[in-house]
Structure formats: C-alpha cells, structure tokens
Amino acid sequence: SLVGQLTTGAVSRISVHTEGAAADLNAKPIVSAVLAGYLQTQTATVNMVNAxxxxxxxxxxxxxxxTEREADYHTLLRVSVKTEDGERSVAGTLFGDSAPRLVELLGIKIEADLAGPMLYVVNEDAPGFIGRLGTALGEAGVNIGTFHLGRRSAGGEAVLLLSVDEAVTPDLLTKVRALPGxxxxxxxxx
Structure with missing residues (x-):
C-alpha cells in the first residue's frame, strides 16, 4: 500500500522486481499482493484474487x-510505478525473523518498519531541519515513535519516515509543509 499512498496522478505501469532468493518464488501471489496493496487506496473491494x-x-x-543475483540483500522486492510525472520505486526485504523492512524509497536508501500512522516528508537536507520539524511536531502535541532518515547526498534531497501515535491531521500537514525546505x-x- 506504500506505493499507492505515495503516488499522485494516474499510474500507467506497475513493475514488480524480485531479486535474490525471491526470484526463485512463484511471483503470481507476490504480484497479486502488490496490486491489491496499490488498489486498496482506490477501492475497498479489492483482494488478492480480484486485484x-x-x-x-x-x-x-x-x-x-x-533477477537471480543477490545485491545488498539475500532477497529483495522492488515495486516501481510509472505515472505522467515519471517513475517511482520502493524496495523492501525480510530481516531475521521474516520481519518486512523498507530499505529504499525513491532511490534513497532508508531502513524503516511500516506500521500504524506515519508522517512522510521529502525535504532539502540542511542543518537544523530535523530540529525545526521536531519542534513543530512537539508544539502540535505529536509524539514520535520511530524516526527514519535517508538522503541522496549532503545538501541533496532527504526522506523522513516517522511513526506517530495518532493519525496525521490536515492541520499538522499544513504546519510541516510551511517549514523551509x-x-x-x-x-x-x-
């Protein structure tokens, strides 16, 4: 569902890439699960059978x-979507006890568990940004459960995923979007 939640605009193509050990698996259930996750943001009647x-x-x-070769992970699942705005991708793997983990978002390495309500932010990497964001969240009474950060390069584009205790409100999004960068x-x- 991450791809469906992050994608704006009409999607024309969804690609499901299995790498490493995942390439040996029957991909039909994997593709069906990806499609169901994407489509659940558009219709409540979707499931793995009808997706x-x-x-x-x-x-x-x-x-x-x-792709049978292993790169950084023993098994990797990458989902890419093509829209009129370009192509976007997310990648995940399984760690230790088969806990799924996001390991790449929009081409940026980031490691995060996806659970509950989360705040997603893309910003310019600059000194003081995390402090300003934390202050804005604290002033809004938002408690951060986990904080995950990745960036393309120093001073480049950065991605933050924060788990929060309650659903992100439109008012909070307005405050976060007003932050410089x-x-x-x-x-x-x-």
Missing part, C-alpha cells in the same frame, strides 16, 4: 522482472 482483474480493467500494464509532506497509514 489482477481490477488492474487490467483500469488499463494498468503489469510487469514482472526477476519541505518539498512534500503527507500522512500514511499501515
């Missing part, structure tokens, strides 16, 4: 790509 049919009905091109801010829910 491929609903995707076809919506004109979505679905691609499956397998913020490119995108949105509430997510898992």
């Amino acid at each position: 491929p049919v609903l995707a076809r009905e919506r004109g979505l091109e679905v691609r499956e790509v397998r 913020v490119k995108t801010a949105m509430g997510l829910n898992f």
Whole structure:
C-alpha cells in the first residue's frame, strides 16, 4: 500500500522486481499482493484474487522482472510505478525473523518498519531541519515513535519516515509543509 499512498496522478505501469532468493518464488501471489496493496487506496473491494482483474480493467500494464543475483540483500522486492510525472520505486526485504523492512524509497536508501500512522516528508537536507520539524511536531502535541532518515547526498534531497501515535491531521500537514525546505509532506497509514 506504500506505493499507492505515495503516488499522485494516474499510474500507467506497475513493475514488480524480485531479486535474490525471491526470484526463485512463484511471483503470481507476490504480484497479486502488490496490486491489491496499490488498489486498496482506490477501492475497498479489492483482494488478492480480484486485484489482477481490477488492474487490467483500469488499463494498468503489469510487469514482472526477476533477477537471480543477490545485491545488498539475500532477497529483495522492488515495486516501481510509472505515472505522467515519471517513475517511482520502493524496495523492501525480510530481516531475521521474516520481519518486512523498507530499505529504499525513491532511490534513497532508508531502513524503516511500516506500521500504524506515519508522517512522510521529502525535504532539502540542511542543518537544523530535523530540529525545526521536531519542534513543530512537539508544539502540535505529536509524539514520535520511530524516526527514519535517508538522503541522496549532503545538501541533496532527504526522506523522513516517522511513526506517530495518532493519525496525521490536515492541520499538522499544513504546519510541516510551511517549514523551509519541505518539498512534500503527507500522512500514511499501515
């Protein structure tokens, strides 16, 4: 559902890449789960059985790509979507006790558990930004459960994922978007 929550605009293609040990698995259930996760942001009647049919009905091109080589992870699942704005991707893996973990977002390495309500922020990497964000959240009475950060390069684009105790409100998003350097801010829910 992460891709569906982050994507704005019409999606024309969804690609599901399995790498490493995941490339040896039957990809049909994986692709169905990805499609169901994406489509659940658009319709409440989607499930793993009807997701491929609903995707076809919506004109979505679905691609499956397998890469048997292992890169940084023993197993990796990458989901890419193509919209009129370009292509975006997220990647995840399984750690130790089979706990799923996000390891890449928009081409930026980041490690995060996806659970409950979260705040997603894309900003310019600059000194003091995290302090200003923390102050804004504290003044709004928002408690941070976990904080995950990744960046392209020093001074480049940065991505933050914060788990918070309560759903992100429109008022909070307005305050976060007003901070200098913020490119995108949105509430997510898992």
